[in-house]
Amino acid sequence: MLMVLSSPLALAGDTRPRFLEYSTSECHFFNGTERVRFLDRYFFNQEENLRFDSDVGEFRAVTELGRPDAESWNSQKDFLEDRRAEVDTVCRHNYEILDRFLVPRRVQPKVTVYPAKAQPLQHHNLLVCSVSGFYPGSIEVRWFRNDQEEKTGVVSTGLIQNGDWTFQTLVMLETLPQSGEVYTCQVEHPSVTSPLTVQWRAQSESAQSKMLSGVGGSVLGL
Template sequence: MGSSWVPWVVALLVTVVRLDSSMTQGRDAPEDFVIQAKADCYFTNGTENVQFVVRFIFNLEEYARFDSNLGMFVALTELGQPDAELWNNRPDILARSRASVDALCRHNYKLGAPFTVGRKVQPEVTVYPERIPALQHHNLLLCSVTGFYPGDIKITWFRNGQEQREGVMSTGLIRNGDWTFQTMVMLAMTPELGEVYTCLVDHPSLLSPVSVEWRAQSEYPWRKMLSGIAAFLVGLVFLLVGIVIHTRARKGPKRSSSSTATLRS
């Protein structure tokens, strides 16, 4: 909400609510009550179609509203009938309320658009299998796309360059709560040696689509890592055994020499 029009809308709402003297005079009103006025702007295709709505609420019940599409105040309950009639007979209030479509809504849209509808954040794309991969065993490939804005995004799976439509599942668009989104698109597959799976992501923040590949291999990194660790441990054991044998071999002659020196004395 732009700071330039905050005092304007507050003045409008206060003026309208003050006219509602019938709410608390001449009626069986409770000792404690709350009167609220809420203003909303609704946009379609940018500012092509703009609707300005002010809702008037008495103790959590909306009793009247102004709708710019109608250009007048409307009573929603019996309580709001005299008030809507009173406000509709005030040309100054009607004129300012109708002008709010441009003075408030369209003006505020121009101020906030660069930080809202114009905001673009590139996605982060990661591809990985659900389980430890093994050739000719059913698995799921997960394409995780996180931290992007806006929510308009297209994610496509390819197998050896051919688009995959069967076996594709999605979590749908998930809001992160910080003006970004995330989603995950899964592909059911049975990998064969040499196959290449590609997750292609197209988003308004990207100059060109981003693709991340996953290749089916006979030896996977985790196996190589385990083999390396095993070889290291075996080498370490042999090294320790060698050090122990060497140390004992050096201690043996020293004890023999010491005994000989004692006998000579």
């Protein structure tokens, strides 16, 4: 192999223009869904001028420089069909191979329960079950009142993606709390072997005052 090395001074004096052309192929997997997006992107001098997007199904010019290639490649039906198929033949195919060697990532949810408003008992209220920071996105959240499942009056925000590859959701129960009732939010998720449960007890203001008085007396007695 023959290598010719140029000194920095020689390179600095070379004012001939240099051009760089390259392309990237990208597979985008949307967390918690079956959706996959394939991108084929073409660059000239660090500026993208042409791309194929599987969501669009054809080549699109990003700049005028890419327009001739976009028109030419879109007219070649076999070539275009091969690109459209790469979301399966490249992205999903490679994912299935790699997935065999990956340890499934699982993050346990954090569950809290609280009333939406500081309402007295026997007034309509929303009990909120906040489930956050979990992965994967498959989850089941149920409400119980005195160990009986509540199916009416249950509303949910649905699955919300966080910016750290985890999810959150709020599942709310519209109810008329009575003194002594016990409400339970039950969460089932692949990260735990048994359901997570968090309870909220309906207490009258007098009962809450007695409890706080007892706590205060205990602290003062120390």
